[in-house]
Amino acid sequence: MTATKTDAPTTAPGEQPADETEPVGSARSERLSALVQQHGALAVLVIVSLVASLSFDSFATGDNVSNMATSSAFLAIVALGMTFVIITGGIDLSVGSLFALGGVLAAWGSRHGTLVALLLPLAVCGLIGVVNGLLVARSRLAPFIVTLAAMLGARGVMLALTDEGAETYLIGKDSFLADLGQGSTLGVGNPVWVTLALFVAGAVVLRRTRFGQHVYAVGGNEDAAALMGAPVARTKVLVYTLSGLLAGLAGALNAAWLASGVTILGGGMELEAISAVVIGGTLLTGGLGHVSGSLVGVLLLKVIQNVINQIGSLDSSYQQVVSGAFLAVVVIAQTWLGRRRRLG
Amino acid sequence: MTETALRTAPFDKTRVLAWLQSYGVYAGVAMLLIVNTVITPHFLTAENFRTQAVQVAPVVIVALGMALVIGTEGVDLSVGAVMALAASVTALYLGYGLLPALLVVAVFAAGAGLANGALVAFVGVQPIVATLALMVGGRGIALVLLPQLQDLHNPALASLGSGAVAGIPYLILIAAALALLIAFVVRRTTFGRQLLAIGDSRPAAQLAGLPVRRVLVVVYVVCALLAAVAGVLATARLQASDPTSLGNLMELSAITAVVVGGTPLTGGRISIGGTVAGAVLIQLLTATLIKHDLPPSWTQIAQAIVIVCAVYAARGRGKR
Numbered sequence: 001m002t003a004t005k006t007d008a009p010t011t012a013p014g015e016q017p018a019d020e021t022e023p024v025g026s027a028r029s030e031r032l033s034a035l036v037q038q039h040g041a042l043a044v045l046v047i048v049s050l051v052a053s054l055s056f057d058s059f060a061t062g063d064n065v066s067n068m069a070t071s072s073a074f075l076a077i078v079a080l081g082m083t084f085v086i087i088t089g090g091i092d093l094s095v096g097s098l099f100a101l102g103g104v105l106a107a108w109g110s111r112h113g114t115l116v117a118l119l120l121p122l123a124v125c126g127l128i129g130v131v132n133g134l135l136v137a138r139s140r141l142a143p144f145i146v147t148l149a150a151m152l153g154a155r156g157v158m159l160a161l162t163d164e165g166a167e168t169y170l171i172g173k174d175s176f177l178a179d180l181g182q183g184s185t186l187g188v189g190n191p192v193w194v195t196l197a198l199f200v201a202g203a204v205v206l207r208r209t210r211f212g213q214h215v216y217a218v219g220g221n222e223d224a225a226a227l228m229g230a231p232v233a234r235t236k237v238l239v240y241t242l243s244g245l246l247a248g249l250a251g252a253l254n255a256a257w258l259a260s261g262v263t264i265l266g267g268g269m270e271l272e273a274i275s276a277v278v279i280g281g282t283l284l285t286g287g288l289g290h291v292s293g294s295l296v297g298v299l300l301l302k303v304i305q306n307v308i309n310q311i312g313s314l315d316s317s318y319q320q321v322v323s324g325a326f327l328a329v330v331v332i333a334q335t336w337l338g339r340r341r342r343l344g
Numbered sequence: 345m346t347e348t349a350l351r352t353a354p355f356d357k358t359r360v361l362a363w364l365q366s367y368g369v370y371a372g373v374a375m376l377l378i379v380n381t382v383i384t385p386h387f388l389t390a391e392n393f394r395t396q397a398v399q400v401a402p403v404v405i406v407a408l409g410m411a412l413v414i415g416t417e418g419v420d421l422s423v424g425a426v427m428a429l430a431a432s433v434t435a436l437y438l439g440y441g442l443l444p445a446l447l448v449v450a451v452f453a454a455g456a457g458l459a460n461g462a463l464v465a466f467v468g469v470q471p472i473v474a475t476l477a478l479m480v481g482g483r484g485i486a487l488v489l490l491p492q493l494q495d496l497h498n499p500a501l502a503s504l505g506s507g508a509v510a511g512i513p514y515l516i517l518i519a520a521a522l523a524l525l526i527a528f529v530v531r532r533t534t535f536g537r538q539l540l541a542i543g544d545s546r547p548a549a550q551l552a553g554l555p556v557r558r559v560l561v562v563v564y565v566v567c568a569l570l571a572a573v574a575g576v577l578a579t580a581r582l583q584a585s586d587p588t589s590l591g592n593l594m595e596l597s598a599i600t601a602v603v604v605g606g607t608p609l610t611g612g613r614i615s616i617g618g619t620v621a622g623a624v625l626i627q628l629l630t631a632t633l634i635k636h637d638l639p640p641s642w643t644q645i646a647q648a649i650v651i652v653c654a655v656y657a658a659r660g661r662g663k664r
Contacts, residue, residue, distance in 0.1 A: 010657065044489060092474065141655050142609050144419070144472060149651040156644030162640050271480050284473050317487030324481020328459075331469050 028226055034338040041279050041293060042334070052303065055258075066189060068302050073191040074099070077250035077276045079273045079280075080202050081243030086277050087206075088239050088284025090136060090143035093255040094150035094268035095247040098125045101150040101158040101261075102108045102251025106177070107169035114176045121248040129244020133237030146226070151270070162263050169261045181256025188250070191253050195324045202291045204329065215239060215251025221288025275303055275327045283334065365657055369605050369621045376628040383520055394513065398581070400627040401519040402427075402574040406594055407601040408526045409567030411619045414545045414602050415530070416563055417611025418464060418471035423571040423598055425482025426456050427591030430575030432490035434501075435585035437474035439646050442500040456482060456569030461561030492548050494587045496579070507578030515577055522570065527616040528656070539563060543611025600626055600647065604654040626650070 023086055053060035058243045078095050084094045102121035110117035128150055162168070183190050204213040214235040217225035226232045255261045280297030283290025301323060308319045364371075379538040380387045406423050413420045416606045421575050430449045437445040456478055460577060463474035542549045550556050571591075579585050603609065605618030626647060649664045 078378045135652065135656075141652075145599070145603065145609060145651065147656050148657075149648040152596065152644045153648030155649065156641040159644070160639065161639030164641060194564060210509070222374070270479075274476065275480065278473065284470055286627065317484045317491065320484025321481050321488060322484075324484060326477075327473075327480060328463070328477035331461070331473050332467050335467050335469050 002027065006189040010095045016188060021150055036333075036337060039281070039293075041281060041296045041300055041330075045296055047234050047301065048300065048303055048307070050283070052307050052310070053188040056307070059306070059310060063116070064306070066187075068299075068306055069192045070189040071188070072298050072302040073195040074250045074254045075094050075269065075272055075276065075302070076195050076255070077198060078247050078269060079294045080141055080198055080291055081239075081246035082270075082273045082277050083202070083280075083282055083291050084206070084215055085143075086274070086282050086284060087219045088236055088288055089222070089287045090236065090239070091274065092132065092240060092243045093144060093147040093270045094128065094132060094154055095243060095273055096155035097158065098128060098244055098247035099163075099251040099254070099269050100265050100267075101125060101154045102248035103255035103258075103265060104161055104169065104251075104261035104263060105157050105248075106252035106255045107171050109268035110169070110171045112179055117175075117177050118252060119169075121252040122245055124157075125248025129241040129247075131235065133240030134249065136240060137233040157263045158263065162261070163290075168263065171256060171259045171261075176258045177252075178259060181253055182259070183337060186337055191257060194253060198297055201292055206291060211235065211238065217285055219288070221287070232245075243244045251281050257344075272301060272323075275323055278327065278334075281334075322332075365606050366615070366618070367606075369519065369618050369625055369654075373621050374405065375629065378499075378626065380628070380632055384632065387635075390511070392587040394511075394516075396624075396631055397516045399631075400623050401513075401515040402426065402578045402621045403594070403601060403627070404519045405522055405574040405577070406571050406615065407592050407598040407605075407619050407623050408522055410595075410598040411602045411605075411614050412526065412530070412563050412598070412617060413471070413538065413567045414607055414609060415539055415611055416560060417546070417609075417613040418560075418563075419475065419599065419609075420567050421472065421595045422460060422478035422482050423567065424591035424594035425479050425486065425566050425577030426571040427578065427594055428451055428483050428486040428587040429453070429456065429489075430572040431579045431590045432486040432574055432583045432587040433491060434579050434627035435490050435494050435496060438496060438498050442498060442504070445594035446576065449576060450543070450569065450580065453568045454565050457565030458561065460568065461564030465557040465562065476527055483587070484591055490585060490587050491580030493584055493588065495584045497583075499578045500584060504662050505577065505583065513574075515581065518573070519576065522573070523616060525618050530614050530616060535562070535578050536560065540612055540614065543613070545612075583643075597623070597626065600651050600654075604650060606654075609655070610614065622654075 044148075049059075058064055067263055078099060082092055082095060095291035102125050105121040105124055106117045109120040114202070131149055132150050134165070135141050136143045166246075180190050180194075185193060206215060214225070214230045214232075217228065217230045218232050218235050222232055251265075254265065277289070277294045279300060280283060280293030280295070282293060304326070305319050308322065386392060406427070410420060410423065429452055433447050433449045433452050437448045460471075463469045463477075464471050467474075470474055489655060498548055504514055509517060530539070536550070538554050541552070541554060542556055571594075574594075575591060578590055582590075601623035602619050605620070605622030605623070606615045608614060609618060629650065630643045631648060634640070635658060646655050
């Protein structure tokens with residue numbers, strides 16, 4: 001990644017450009033804090049992975065790595081949508097419910113053909129995303145309360161569809177959908193390919209398109225963005241729609257992978273996705289962040305989970321403790337770095 | 345004539361809206377009571393009211409703390425995790441007697457509140473993020489301390505959960521006393537005034553020389569302590585400690601109660617009566633739907649709609 005690319009979000013509208021009369025040393029330390037903020041997670045991921053592969057024989061095996069990659073894929077897709085929302089300064093708490101709803105809809109729809117199974121979750125979850133976006137952008141309601149209500153409502157719809165969670169729809173073995181979820185190409189699971197493709201597309205959209213610039217502008221300073229003529233409301237509606245669509249797609253893929261629409265999934269997924277995005281260096285105040293960081297954040301969470309599973313004596317609830325502690329450390333570090341940069 | 349009519353029409357509309365924001369929740373509770381009296385058999389019985397009140401008591405207690413936090417323009421997502429933490433700590437230390445166990449619970453809860461408050465007040469992290477960390481980690485700690493459901497056999501705890509004075513369960517009395525206490529603190533004490541001033545405008549409060557950081561830390565500690573009280577009471581009623589599911593989605597119910605009760609998310613204003621009524625409203629709505637054999641999924645959808653409507657109605661006043 002070149003220097004200009006890394007610097008792009010720091011000069012997003014709303015942030016004061018660096019004072020030109022500043023001494024050189026200060027500029028250097030500013031660049032260093034930016035580097036730590038944006039790539040600190042990657043360094044930690046590399047270190048944790050190295051230590052884990054040296055400590056556990058079973059960590060760096062092909063099976064384990066491909067297992068980790070596939071189980072990361074679904075969370076990563078959700079985190080991609082969340083990255084867009086958080087860069088605009090919002091938050092989407094409904095993704096866990098939409099993930100579950102998407103899975104159930106895909107499994108239910110698979111009786112009527114693959115097309116229905118793929119389009120139905122996208123349509124429904126996208127529509128809920130549109131409603132979220134309209135309530136946030138047009139009615140100016142707080143994002144967390146709107147998406148909290150959507151989280152409840154979507155889970156309600158999912159339960160209503162499945163006879164209060166008692167019925168699990170299955171996906172036939174020989175369908176295209178099952179192949180999409182369970183098959184692999186060149187030795188790598190299909191969900192991983194889908195995830196990689198989506199992240200490349202997401203990075204291009206965020207960096208190279210007008211919409212991407214608007215996303216940064218809205219998150220950097222909403223009023224300034226509006227004054228510059230950026231379509232603030234439309235951008236917000238679009239990011240919540242995108243988040244809904246991706247959560248639905250991730251749910252559908254996950255259902256295809258599991259061959260059934262499991263109703264108990266997705267609880268707490270919004271927290272994991274937000275944690276991954278924040279750990280990846282995206283600021284919750286908006287205006288700063290990148291999708292590759294979110295991917296690193298997801299991988300870091302999954303690697304930590306895997307390590308804790310490898311240490312047989314540790315209960316899986318330690319993972320929550322570690323994730324929570326990690327999140328707190330990252331947030332403190334980010335706030336501290338951000339403040340130093342602002343003060344120069 | 346026409347001129348005055350034109351002038352009063354919009355005035356009346358804003359007045360109706362303002363009235364609805366402040367008293368709509370009471371009207372909603374009254375309406376549900378009337379509707380239920382007509383359509384639900386055995387609704388007007390003391391037994392039914394006691395059941396409803398006992399069920400709503402923990403939500404009310406958590407919502408009181410949440411109202412204080414929201415009054416400072418914050419939010420506390422960790423209340424459910426703190427309830428779970430309280431449940432597992434109660435189970436661990438009950439062997440030393442109820443009172444020592446409660447003291448240890450209070451220490452743990454105060455620690456959790458301190459962590460939240462310090463992140464918000466001293467580090468300057470947004471409240472949603474600061475409390476998110478403890479929401480994720482707190483339940484993990486609770487499960488590490490007590491991995492699964494454990495039955496509790498302690499006469500003192502049992503009487504706390506199911507005892508009653510003059511037919512009124514302790515749970516209801518405790519919730520009512522706490523509501524009165526918090527209402528008094530908000531309305532009549534310096535601390536309450538400072539809290540609202542900070543919620544109104546933190547920079548202004550800072551410039552006015554108020555102890556902003558101290559007040560914020562105390563608010564988050566109080567919120568965590570109230571959540572712990574709710575956790576202990578729920579555990580006492582269950583006669584079992586259940587860190588896996590106790591307090592799940594409690595942050596949601598508490599925020600809903602506060603918002604439906606007419607406390608704006610933008611801070612600077614707290615309605616304790618409204619918060620209690622908000623919790624009662626959601627409880628009655630759920631009970632009505634369940635009594636008429638509508639599945640739980642419908643209750644969730646209905647709750648979602650009520651939240652959005654309440655926030656939508658409150659938005660005009662929240663904007664300053």
